[in-house]
Amino acid sequence: MERYDPIRIEEKWQQKWETEKPYQVEDVPTGTKAKLPKKMIAEMFPYPSGAGLHVGHVRNFTIVDVLTRFYVQQGMNVMRPFGYDTFGLPAENYAIKTGTSPKEATAINIANFRKQAKRLGYAIDWDREINTSSPEYYKWTQWCFLQLYKKGLAYRKESYQWWCPVDQTVLANEQVEDGKCWRCGHEVEKKKMKQWFFKITEYADELLDEIDALDWPEKIKTMQKNWIGKSVGAEIEFDIVNGTKLTVFTTRPDTIKGATFLVVAPEYTGLKYIVTDDTREEVEKYCAEALKKSEVERQENKEKTGVFTGSYAVNPATKEKIPIWVADYVLAGYGTGAIMGVPAMDERDREFAEKMNLPVVEVELVDFGQYGTPKTTYKMRDWLISRQRYWGCPIPIVYDAEGNPHPIPEEQLPVIIPEVEDYQPDSSGRSALAKAKDWLKVEIPVKDAKTGETHMETMTRETDTLDGYACSSWYLWRYASPHDTEAAWDAEAIKYWEPVDIYVGADHAVAHLLYVRFWCKFFADMGFLPFREPIKKLIYHGYINAPDGKKMSKSKGNVIDPLDVINDGYGADTLRTYEMFIGPVELDAAWNPRSVGGVYRFLNRCFNLCFQNEKTAKADDNATVRNKTIKKVTEDIYKCNFNTAVAALMEYVNELYKVVVSREDLVVLAKLLKPFAPHLASEMLEKLEATDEWPEWDEKYLVEDTVELVVQVNGKLRANIAIEASELDDEKSLLEKVLKDEKIQKYVKDGYKKTIFVKKAKLVNIVV
RNA sequence: GCCCGAGUGGCGGAAUUGGUAUACGCGUUCGACUUAAAAUCGAAUGGGAAACCAUAUGGGUUCAAGUCCCAUCUCGGGCACCA
Numbered sequence: 001m002e003r004y005d006p007i008r009i010e011e012k013w014q015q016k017w018e019t020e021k022p023y024q025v026e027d028v029p030t031g032t033k034a035k036l037p038k039k040m041i042a043e044m045f046p047y048p049s050g051a052g053l054h055v056g057h058v059r060n061f062t063i064v065d066v067l068t069r070f071y072v073q074q075g076m077n078v079m080r081p082f083g084y085d086t087f088g089l090p091a092e093n094y095a096i097k098t099g100t101s102p103k104e105a106t107a108i109n110i111a112n113f114r115k116q117a118k119r120l121g122y123a124i125d126w127d128r129e130i131n132t133s134s135p136e137y138y139k140w141t142q143w144c145f146l147q148l149y150k151k152g153l154a155y156r157k158e159s160y161q162w163w164c165p166v167d168q169t170v171l172a173n174e175q176v177e178d179g180k181c182w183r184c185g186h187e188v189e190k191k192k193m194k195q196w197f198f199k200i201t202e203y204a205d206e207l208l209d210e211i212d213a214l215d216w217p218e219k220i221k222t223m224q225k226n227w228i229g230k231s232v233g234a235e236i237e238f239d240i241v242n243g244t245k246l247t248v249f250t251t252r253p254d255t256i257k258g259a260t261f262l263v264v265a266p267e268y269t270g271l272k273y274i275v276t277d278d279t280r281e282e283v284e285k286y287c288a289e290a291l292k293k294s295e296v297e298r299q300e301n302k303e304k305t306g307v308f309t310g311s312y313a314v315n316p317a318t319k320e321k322i323p324i325w326v327a328d329y330v331l332a333g334y335g336t337g338a339i340m341g342v343p344a345m346d347e348r349d350r351e352f353a354e355k356m357n358l359p360v361v362e363v364e365l366v367d368f369g370q371y372g373t374p375k376t377t378y379k380m381r382d383w384l385i386s387r388q389r390y391w392g393c394p395i396p397i398v399y400d401a402e403g404n405p406h407p408i409p410e411e412q413l414p415v416i417i418p419e420v421e422d423y424q425p426d427s428s429g430r431s432a433l434a435k436a437k438d439w440l441k442v443e444i445p446v447k448d449a450k451t452g453e454t455h456m457e458t459m460t461r462e463t464d465t466l467d468g469y470a471c472s473s474w475y476l477w478r479y480a481s482p483h484d485t486e487a488a489w490d491a492e493a494i495k496y497w498e499p500v501d502i503y504v505g506a507d508h509a510v511a512h513l514l515y516v517r518f519w520c521k522f523f524a525d526m527g528f529l530p531f532r533e534p535i536k537k538l539i540y541h542g543y544i545n546a547p548d549g550k551k552m553s554k555s556k557g558n559v560i561d562p563l564d565v566i567n568d569g570y571g572a573d574t575l576r577t578y579e580m581f582i583g584p585v586e587l588d589a590a591w592n593p594r595s596v597g598g599v600y601r602f603l604n605r606c607f608n609l610c611f612q613n614e615k616t617a618k619a620d621d622n623a624t625v626r627n628k629t630i631k632k633v634t635e636d637i638y639k640c641n642f643n644t645a646v647a648a649l650m651e652y653v654n655e656l657y658k659v660v661v662s663r664e665d666l667v668v669l670a671k672l673l674k675p676f677a678p679h680l681a682s683e684m685l686e687k688l689e690a691t692d693e694w695p696e697w698d699e700k701y702l703v704e705d706t707v708e709l710v711v712q713v714n715g716k717l718r719a720n721i722a723i724e725a726s727e728l729d730d731e732k733s734l735l736e737k738v739l740k741d742e743k744i745q746k747y748v749k750d751g752y753k754k755t756i757f758v759k760k761a762k763l764v765n766i767v768v
Numbered sequence: 769g770c771c772c773g774a775g776u777g778g779c780g781g782a783a784u785u786g787g788u789a790u791a792c793g794c795g796u797u798c799g800a801c802u803u804a805a806a807a808u809c810g811a812a813u814g815g816g817a818a819a820c821c822a823u824a825u826g827g828g829u830u831c832a833a834g835u836c837c838c839a840u841c842u843c844g845g846g847c848a849c850c851a
Binding site for chain 1: 771772773774779780781782784787788791792793794795807808809830831832833844845846847848849850851
């Protein structure tokens, strides 16, 4: 037997697919295509790094590809697009280091990614490629921003923000992990800055309410629910003895009688009206220190600290005078930034009270209606989108001489990223865009409020760029009409193709997957989208680790390069099939080079069955195993059990090796194999002169004439008896037969208590 | 600390949802082909001489438990002063 040569076969088919474009679809399908059921299947588009594809990408893309080919073979109209998420820090940091412009570096990386993806034989519609850093694309990202701006959902606010001193940019909450920057790992700081936000909180309730209905992994749904963090409670207004007022939020307003003190956060805006002259110095010192503390320090040391403000408030329920404190265990960004301390009820308040010697009184629950108003709050904050970086989508805003923001008129879009010499952000906290002096000034038409006449005014551009997540919040809709010059997406194309049927990824549980839902709801409200949830089904797959089980990383030198696997002679089909066989799709898996060889042997056996086999049988001879395999593989792919689908194919091939195969046996093998190993399967189908139409199983072949009856005594297996399938219908005579069986006789010679017959399991259990 | 998820051969993992535990693959051993090796093909492979014993540990429910219930241990993930 020969070894098959995947490299030759794969080259042949990849060339064919390149010229014939069998996976190309129309924006708005016409003719018979328009009547077909559709599937839109996509992966979370990759950031094309200089290192090229890694095995994780291959797992990600291959899952999408298996599903795409599966549905195509079933005769559906399937869109499987591809794109590149190209804005971001790595390209910019590379530019700072080498002077190569991010634009150039990105172009090189995309070309490499595309070449590698083509080498894996994916059923991509290559005319549907998008790139978030191309002006044709980001023009519409800016348009999206303007829509949000018009509705007041993009706004500017001065507040304390996470600041990474290394990357010199602010970060969203989602981009701070364990108090550290998600990109460089440096500890983040708090910095007071005027920044742009998207008002995602406007949709908090809907984002929460509609999540349960989604066909997404429970894990991701729970993470999003926790992130949104809805709390139902009340706001209660306390009179301060000096005549002002202070409002707290609580989920337990009924415990108000137990409130023996109030606490405000160090960043609390009304603090200056509360502090008395004799405590001012001490309070200011405390607040300054609290702000300086990094998030890591705050997390590591949860010891309660705080100082008395000198002021008192009146508990409206007890009329007691209670002290107002400032402490950093109260968070400024949540609720009102102020709480009532109920030490008898709340563990944190008790800890604080004990430390500060504040009174603890028994709580007597009351109806709070007369003291407060019902209020719901969320842990989720508005989405901070300003980035002080060069390589991002410019925010389409200009400022007049007074510093007031104005939107760029839509006809002036896109705001093109200017070329600069030096990509280093400046120390003032502004991106390198600020260095493009000519670009900064722009003539903007302004309508005079009194005369109604329009005149041109010179304004200054915003130098912040958008968080990359903004670019990926709408790309799934761009796929439907990627070359549209008139709109971000075409309404007709969207109506046919979207929402996305299956979305495949391994990251971004709360960030991207929440943002894309938020934008969907917003654009649905604007009348631009005919649905409110962008993704019907989400497949969240595991990572592939190094053979030792550790994360692959360059520094550890344990990275497996998928292109090496291909070029070692295994080929793309082996790589793809191996990664589907590696384990359950949702679990992490460790790379096993030997197992790759096992999958190669399997494909080699498929090849030999088809090309080295002279003898053929009648199509009916192996009908049972053939139909069983069709059923198993079909159902497994529906359930995304790719590992057991491949195992079923292996079993089928093992069976076929034992018998004389028919042409039909081979056709079915090739058809079922095609989603996993499309090149080899295509080669087989060509020789067999068959189409790739997905086969159906016939139930009549699944019923076997003779079956094995399982006989247990007290639940323990004691015998397997071959019987006619029809014997299962007559329990009485079957039992007689079983009791006469010589293996069973010795167990029942002293009689038995009862028997249990389970027809479905072909099982008899005798209780003695 | 709180909330999920998972513990099955030497290894990755199967198991129709309560019904023959260990499918499939790797590894290992033996055999065939070969001057030889590789490749390929075939056979065996949880432990034990056997009765039996094995799905993290200990109990329970059931004719029957990897699967259900209770407790414990270990690992992974998420959240973490959100009032």
